[in-house]
Amino acid sequence: MKAGTGPLLSALLGLMLLSIPGSRGANPALVARITDKGLEYAAKEGLLTLQRELYKITLSDFSGDFKIKAVGRGHYEFHSLEIQNCELRGSSLKPLPGQGLSLAISDSTIGVRGKWKVRKSFLKLHGSFDLDVKSVTISVDLLLGMDPSGRPTVTASGCSSRICDLEVHMSGHLEWLLNLFHNQIESKLQKVLESKVCEMIQKSVTSDLQPYLQTLPVTAEIDNVLGIDYSLVAAPQAKAHVLDVLFKGEIFNRNHRSPVTTPTPTMSLPEDSKQMVYFAISDHAFNIASRVYHQAGYLNFSITDDMLPPDSNIRLNTKAFRPFTPQITRKYPDMNLELRGTVVSAPLLNVSPGNLSLSPQMEIEGFVILPNFAREPVFRLGVVTNIFASLTFNNSKITGMLHPDKAQVRLIESKVGMFNVNLFQAFLNYYLSKSLYPDVNDELAKGFPLPLPRRIRLHDLDFQIHKDFLYLGANVQYMRV
Incomplete structure (x- = not known):
């Protein structure tokens, strides 16, 4: 790009590519406001x-x-x-x-x-x-x-x-x-x-x-599943002391985009003016992402013996599973097991002052792998847990980390007699803490991209949690070449 007034003013406008309620009839999931x-x-x-x-x-x-x-x-x-x-x-x-x-x-x-x-x-x-x-x-x-x-x-x-x-x-x-x-x-x-x-x-x-x-993108990739719509929902709006630029912020499945059926609620932004720009992100954006992942089956998981940590004292075969359900070895001697976890419904993020949490509900079904490699169901369990989340912002992305409480397990059905729920609960929490949650946190660390133009960096970040939305204040630095 040639040098000129373009880089500066476009940098300013690019920072504001987020929005408030617009003329297209849709409220935004992302909001940015430029102060005096x-x-x-x-x-x-x-x-x-x-x-x-x-x-x-x-x-x-x-x-x-x-x-x-x-x-x-x-x-x-x-x-x-x-x-x-x-x-x-x-x-x-x-x-x-x-x-x-x-x-x-x-x-x-x-x-x-x-x-x-x-x-x-x-x-x-x-x-x-x-x-x-x-x-x-x-x-x-x-x-x-x-x-x-x-x-x-x-x-x-x-x-x-x-x-x-x-x-x-x-x-x-x-x-x-x-x-x-x-x-x-x-x-x-x-x-x-x-x-x-x-x-x-x-x-x-x-x-x-x-x-x-x-050159600002209408859409951008979050990962191999999710994309985000960065199109404006209305022309930028100038008010007495701020400039709000209207932006949709709709998350969608990159492989199969379908209309969003739940409207984005409005956000009432605080009248802060200490920093140059303020970003507000509705919990609706995160919940749409959760629904897309759930509909695509990406929240489900499968555990087989080769996925367990090498130092695990418990293996996924009928012999090692005897302490959980003694009768399993009599009916299925020396066979491998597979556990399949299914999230019952898309977990919704609860955003309240000072707190981010979600309470996913899962079902775990145990299968015996027969000699012909067919799977035969033998038990089904219900699992609930509370997960607290922390989010951080760097100069261009939002990153996150999950901090789960212990999962609580209940028996729904057993085809192999008595089942030791407490022992399985201890095993499940060990696996989740050692394997599943670290993998999820690795993905969250890759970050959710903020729609910033080239050569813009954010600093002096101030992160706040309000009811139903996250709020980030930041100062801006234009990186000259």
């Missing part, structure tokens, strides 16, 4: 970008005729105009309620150097000049919208630049002559500069910022 502090940081970064861009402005040559009583008529020309220095000192980026953002730059200076020519009859003279442009002010409105694919759009509107103070210093054999009509020259130079500044901003928004926003 975030807009102030973006404005400061924007000055650096805009300064570099101003050096690239090509100023057109201009010429004219003059008439002075003592000298007569003549012709002048100014050419080879180049910006030598530029210092933008003050800027602000404010919400423009109902439209987008308003960018204002003031108290700035620009230095221009160039050459002049004067021709009168057969006489031709030339020299150089320096132009000091002071008290430059620039303002432009950035109108934010959404295209049919759900990607954000931005257009520049109402751009104006004004130069309040301008001085021309000329050198050469007839600088005194040019000084006689310096007001005319200054007026033309001022018009050239004012129009070029706005032309540069309009071009940068069209050729840099808008294409950069269009």
Whole structure:
């Protein structure tokens, strides 16, 4: 991407690709809000970008005729105009309620150097000049919208630049002559500069910022099962002190996407403003993920003897299982066993102040593997457990870890007589703690991606748990290349 105002403003907008209730009739599962502090940081970064861009402005040559009583008529020309220095000192980026953002730059200076020519009859003279442009002010409105694919759009509107103070210093054999009509020259130079500044901003928004926003994905992969829909549900909304950008955040099965039947509840965000950006994630997003996993069968598991830890004192065969159910070896001597666990329904995440928990309910069915490799069911157990979860954020992802309580087991059915539930419960908890939960935590450590644009990093993270949603405050750093 070319350098310009695009990277900064798109970084700002990319941070806000999350949402509040939108015009498509769907509430978001993800919300991001940019505060005054975030807009102030973006404005400061924007000055650096805009300064570099101003050096690239090509100023057109201009010429004219003059008439002075003592000298007569003549012709002048100014050419080879180049910006030598530029210092933008003050800027602000404010919400423009109902439209987008308003960018204002003031108290700035620009230095221009160039050459002049004067021709009168057969006489031709030339020299150089320096132009000091002071008290430059620039303002432009950035109108934010959404295209049919759900990607954000931005257009520049109402751009104006004004130069309040301008001085021309000329050198050469007839600088005194040019000084006689310096007001005319200054007026033309001022018009050239004012129009070029706005032309540069309009071009940068069209050729840099808008294409950069269009590269933001409509969907992204979470893992080999889940994807997430990052399309906007409405155009970004500017309010008095914040900018909310509307984003669906719908999780789906990448292999078989089906409509979400349960609506996302609304979220009432706190009025925090200490940090630059705030992310809110509804428990609905996690619960949709749980339902997708459950429907796809990914929450079910199977345990065979070769999956047990090598140091396990219990093996999955009928001989080793005799302490659990003594009659099993009489009916099925020296045969292997398989345990199949099925989650009864998708476990829902309970999000309450300071607490994340879920209570999955499972059934475990035991099978004897017959000599012909057929599976014959011999017992069925019910299992319940409480699991507490912890979530953390790095600079681009949400990661998690499960902290389970001991599983509680009850006997539903036995075809092999008496069954020692307490002993099996101890075995199951050992397996879950040594094998199943560590594998799940390894997957959770890979993280859930936040929709951030390129070269954006979050720091000073503040994680909070509110009723029905998670809340993350962060400051932003734009990583320049």
